[in-house]
Amino acid sequence: MRWAEALDGAVAPTLTRTQIEAMLAGLSEALEAVVLGTAELTVARDAASVLVAANYRDAVAVSRSVVVICHDLVADICPTTAGPNYERIRDRAVLTAAEFAAGFTAALRTAALAEQEATLVATLAAAQEAEAKRQLSEARFAAVFAGASVGIGTIDVTGKVLDANLAMAEMLGLPVELMPGRAVDELLGPANIGYAFAELQRLLSGASDRFRLETEHLRPDGAITTIDLSMSAVRDSAGQVRFLIGVAVDITERKQLADRLWHDANHDSLTGLPNRTLFFDRLANASPPIGVCYLDLDGFKEINDVWGHTVGDKVLRVVGERLRAAVGPVDGLVARLGGDEFIVLIEKCTGAGKLAEVSGWLSQALVEAMEVEGHLVTVAASIGTVFLDDVPTAPDQLMHAADTAMYRNKAAQTMRESRFRQRK
Template sequence: MGSHEVARRWADALDGVVAPTLTRSRIEDLLTGLAEELLAALRGSAEPVTARTAAAALVAANYRDEAAVGRTVPIICRDMVTALCPDRDDPEFERLRERAITVAAEFAAGFTAALRTTALAEQEATLTAALAAAEEARAQRQLSEARFAAIFADASVGIGTVDVTTGKVLDVNAAMAEMLGVPTDLILGRSVAEVLGAENIGRAYAQFEQLRAGTIDRFRIETDHARPDGDRTIIDLSMTAVRDATGRARFLVGVCVDITERKALADQLWHDARHDHLTGLANRVLFFERLAGSTPPIGLCYLDLDGFKEINDKFGHTVGDRVLRAVADRLRAATEPDGLAARLGGDEFIVLLPRCIDTEQLVSMSGRLLAALTEPITVTGRAISVGASAGTALVTRHPEAIDDLMHTVDAAMYRDKSTRHRPRTRRRQHQP
């Protein structure tokens, strides 16, 4: 399967997500070029960060719905991996799949960044147009007011004006009223404090008061707004004082963008980039982030499954994947709430135990993990026994560089890995 076939499947997956600005043939041409870049990243001939450029290209082609990410990730992790290595039993297949996860995470991060850049550019353009129209009103009032009214009424972002002296709302457009969850006629003529309500008086309102007092000229902030109907909206608010020729503030203009869905997408992408797609456990990225942020002493327990290859060979990879998910569920239950269980790849798992008191606590954790795997796992009516080997390490001194800490942990883990079914703890101190 070449890059063109991958691009065709990619185009099929994206069909219906949005109304793109390109024809089907031009979409396939675009995706063929992007697929070649992503395949190069999977091979290792290009850096995974290349995926960010591919994501930005999709956003530029008007693919701005979060579904574009959800439909692209399987193309990267399944179709592109299969295109490069059709044989799942080939040792190269697992390496490609692990690299595909990293490439997919970079794609998701790039998609979020490109969406935010595009949205902010549109927001700034709207605010600039509104301010330009307001300034033009001083010299050509009748014409400019008509232009401002058109921008004000039809804008997809929320726009409102406030009297700088009284703090009362002069006007709002329909988008602003919808965002706040309050009808327009219940907003006009009321103070901003009354419109927002006591629950929403906070940091944004404090900056609004500074703007009225003249101590600042503008501000921009993200704020969590509780609507009267019980829903919560995350709003990106920009507010500016509009001044006359003498420098006196005439009124305040605010522009709001509802970023609730965008924030939810960003949170989901953050989660997906830091969790194993098969088991839902933390992946290497999140594990090493938590490791770097932990304060010694830190307990680490490494496990790998005994005979897992034989399970794949005998029952197939589908059963093997279900076994891995069951193992992950048991490790998670045995670890929480004290520690973090992560899948490093294949049949290798590791548990981080922050604020580990001593070796006894670490050995106890290791015993709990092994005990959790003693009962057979039932898959499609079969009782499958899974053994495990465990090694432990206690890191008592945090190194200055995370790379040094990773080296210390890897050395201890692989040294203890040779101890089968007999948890043993080594007290490790990072040596500068």
């Protein structure tokens, strides 16, 4: 089975090879139904959760699975790219892969947070029991402290480090032997004094009992580490704060993976432009007045028919690059809606005249012929524009207005070309 072979090396020790193949066979059927449109996209998220539950937690597991969905699964459904449903199946597969990746990230985070919470509870229980028995020093050096894979540290009521394990020191980029006895603000340095330090002061003053946050830490070597930090106050029988205990997890790679998966889910895989989802999100939060240019390429179908989809895909990439460069002066957002349809959002647009000027830039950007695969290709676009003083409460109405304006433009262009041919 190709998926099982692709996941070789992304170890799932709780399952045998037979069990893995049986699990993946079921997931493949579910994902195929999503790609075909007979199942909801949420099924892809559920499939990713099953994979994480089976202990596939390495980033390579999701990257290889995305390749299987976007390549192997599409090839099984559409053996040839010339089929009438190929583009629809391919686009649906990209959406399925994005949902799968998002589900994988969510499930991975849930599992990691559960493990972190269990470690924190165990550490606090051990420390409090030791305090009750007046064995604070044994608690600080308990096995859960020294051997934990997560960073653990304790701080006294004056803000000085009592102790820290090796994992904490490595996370902060500091020698573990130099940490005890030094003030937290001295160890962190000015670049890292911020919200986390303010919360630490609240703990020390007794104003709060615990906090949890994600923070970026600038290490002495210049590297930036993203840390999930939990800190709690340990009190004596009279309710006085005796010391603080912190548990930290290095989530740098997970954060980078989440950022990459978010980018992939919100950008067109062919052109790299924002996709429909990101466009509507930006539209809903745009700063008015706004202008929208809706573009539909003229003659693109003939390019695909004459030279094939490979040339057509490269033409779309060049078009995307030219449109993005054209709106640079007004910092416009260029998105690909799908097929040969593009849309441009201009925030704080100064008026309909400015929008017409931007439309002219877009048209002019496509005038020059492009050389693709040895072919000299020329493509134009029909453009519809809409100017609004406020962000629309019903984006569908905006899209309908832009679409209508674009088709009026296309009809007018066709009529002008017809009259020109008649005069000739």
